[in-house]
Amino acid sequence: MQDWKDKYASYIDKQQSSSTEQKPASGSRLTGELKTDLPELQARLGENGDLVVRDFLLFGAYPAAMLFFSSLVNMEQVREHVLKPLMAPPPGQSEVPEDTGGMIHYIWSTAVQVTQGTTTADLSALPQAAVKGDLILLIDGIPEALRMEMRQIEMRGVEQPQTEQVIRGPREGYVEKLENNLSLLRYRLQSTDFRIEISPLGERTQSRVALCYIDSVTDSSLVAEVMRRISLIHTDGILDAGYIEQFIEDQPLSPFPQVQSTERPDKTVAALLEGRVAILVDGSPFALIVPALFNQFFETVDDYTERFIMGSLIRIIRLIALACSLFFPALYVSVISYNPELLPTDFAVAISGGRAGVPFPAVLEVLIMEVSMEVLREATIRLPQMIGGALSIVGVLVIGQAAVGAGLASPITVVIVALTTIGSFATPAYNAAIALRMLRFPLILLAGMFGLYGVMIGTILILNHLLYLESFGVPYMSPYIPGKWRDLKDTLVRVPLWWMRRRPSFLHVRDTDRLPRSVPTAEIDQILRQGDETDE
Template sequence: MSKRKAPKKQQQPPVSDQALKELQNTKISGNLEETVTCIDGLLGMNADFLKRRFHVFGQYPAVMFYYSSLTNSTMINTEILKPLMYPPPSLEGQSIEDDRLKSILINDSLYHSEGQMVSSIASLVEGILRGETVIVVDKLDEAFLVRTRNLDKRAIDQPATEQVIRGPREGFIEMLETNISLLRYRLPTTDFRIETMEIGRRSKSKVAICYMDGITNPDLLKEVNKRLSNIDIDAVLDSGYLEQYIEDNHLSPFPQVQYTERPDKVVANLLEGRVAILVDGSPLALVVPTVFSQFYQTVEDYTERFVLMSAIRMARLVALVFSLVFPALYVAVISFNPELIPTEFAVAVAGGRAGVPFPAIIEVLVIEISMEVLREATIRLPQQVGGALSIVGVLVVGQAAVAAGFSSPITVVIIALTTIGSFATPAYNAALALRLLRFPLIIMAGIFGLYGIMIGLILIMNHLLSLKSFGVPYMSPYVPGNFQGMKDLLIRGPLWWMSERPSFLQPLEKNRLGPEAETGYDMLKTLHKQTENVLDPMNVQKSKGASANGESTSDHNDPSRGNTD
């Protein structure tokens, strides 16, 4: 170890990256007290930092360092401390030389599968900060670094934001190791690969990059690694931090990175050729690249039959359009083109608006803003009162506004349908973008009428066409057009239709099916040929009819039936 004098404990500043950089090239010299002084000077000011002195085999002085808040004390006592204090049974009564001590400790004494030898002081300190245990033995130029991290975690539960009727009930939690295990047992293949890196100078958050070798395009993987490696911030507390750094257009309201807390959804995207990013401490995984069609698709679309889910998806698309243009369309028709409304309905609308002192655009904007405030308050309030507030806000406040002449009944109905439509969009971040774009559309409709709505929709569509996610056009597979991809765009086609992976991801292996089936129809025909109607009543009746006509049955000469005469 270098001769740099360790500062006194009471004068040592808090641990920082600068302190570790100064010790980056400092090695363990074999002097136990010098190493203890250095580590204790860096970490000894913490209440949960423990230092335990003992003798290895009752002969060699040693010190063990760990954080009690990050480690499992039972594991330390039974798997580390006890076997190190007593020699192995095979060596009892024998003298252990100094040159054999290191080999005996790592090969015969340590009862732990994840142990390694480290010679750098900085590596030892980083290991302690991660929840590992360090054992420094006198006269050894390397210390033992043993993984003993153990944190309390919540149980694996159903995802709160992506609930389904038919499908798995498991969701990611905050622990990265648990999240990786949820993916690993769904993909028991050697092609499933995981790369890790640390991001954040202070938090040193562990980030896992998951992909399928042989399917994911290597250029995509290289680009993901490059964007993540360029991030240099103090801390990464959630995967949302990474999303804001790696997206292509930072000013767009539309999300270019999809997040999910469903392991089955991540696995489905990995098998298509995408890359998943998981962060230690976050229950939400990022999936890249992303296209717009992913935000109105759900896991349930593929677990139910295609005819039913195609109808549900179309209803979801109608709700998506409602949530964007319905209030603006109402303002434009009421303000500029009331002749488009049927006569009977126009009389009812005029009667409802007779006592309203505001023009339609002001009325709609006020009610829309009120609904947004009510929605935000419902989310932020405690769960016990949140539901009650939503009911009171919708029923009481809405009815009171109509009774007071502040708003017309038709306006309340329009805003209610719009709000319900935004709730029907599966992805919260996409629904948030549509809610944000409603307001400029309402303003343009109040100024220019139907022309303003068309201008706004054209601008939105042009923006969508200009977006890219890791080089993939945002409106793929609609633009640029791809027939294979359109089978899963507006409707959910049968599974045997979608025999190829999305072409816009440029996967290395395009076909989803086995080598014997060229298309999904080939597999379907093979399955139908092998199908037998074993319980068909007509077959039973034919068999009985043949016996009644005196025809010989197949088991007539079966000796096991015996003589029935």
């Protein structure tokens, strides 16, 4: 085996000589001569440390060669299920056909133990098949190659989602292997209407992208639009689902996400049942759900696995925490700087006493504390898990207390920033929480310049932007604007499941009914009839 110095020297020599050599034709076909086709295929693949070329006698009589990448297949399975039967004599007294079609059929039906494969006479298609994990079998005298799918890559097993905590529900999360992720969806959605479209994407990575939807539910125009946007992607590589998200979203400059990502198969199936489309990428443990609306980022699957009273209460608490994380620091700055008369006298005196030794104005003080908290939060995320927890405790207790003792911040400011940070943690979607954290800073600056008027101006600008946004043709603030009782049953509160009989109208689904019109209980049947009347 060559060392790296020899490899470097040979690489330089090849680079210098390749400039004068002519590249092989892109559309050449197999000649049927092993001594010609095999070197040509090796030249197209180049020198690779994991490229295996195995010369042998097929059935002990016919010269043949097998080519594959050892890093993409299970070597033991290749030896036992492919090489061993191909090198053994024909079973019994059977004779091997000499013609091309008969030979390939005999190998496929009698010798190899592989589930999928195909034949091709196009030499230019074989390198791409090899890098995807196929075995390439070349036989002397036959101008066709047999491609056998034997790809096997070691992956981590199905585990609990890391970014979405499960309170009550399935504890299975996506992994990096696309087949495993699709099996988790098939396991939960055992319907003949479930469709999966798989195609490669990326000029160099050729990553497999799966488009999932329910044919009898999802609007065909939505599926066509998703396919159109994906087809317009032209890039070298797709390494994660986040790459596709940045290419297909409607407004890339908006801080609000217009594509929902999830690590949970049950959440994906729930979205598919509503009439949405899911996108999965081989190598990524996340699925993308479109269209994604503002209301989705503050809902969890746990809201539906719990009873509707508890689910509604938790959702209201979550929305209150959202409002606090966005507006609390700006309201504090505006009231302290411009309108202290709005506070009770005793409380205003206590705040002014705490700020007596602080040398900064309120707006600068809050900005310093907010930036410090964001730096601490980012450092906690990037550090190893065992160290991150200790750092967060030290940062909150020691640094906060030291800042108050040194007169750099008042105690009420530390409390406001702490409550704001806790409120941002209540947002289930990480990317939506980042959007709120980004908007908090311009609101604080507007509050420092114009007081409550600045907070009002910032709020109006945010609302106007939300009303302007769309996700795949659906208004981002649906179902609030335009409001419809049929869709408002699952917004600020969640009504009982038997009351949500129809799917969301803004998705323009083919099948609108979730529940049948006849139910076993008379009281529930009466409630559904009342819901039908209000829907109309």
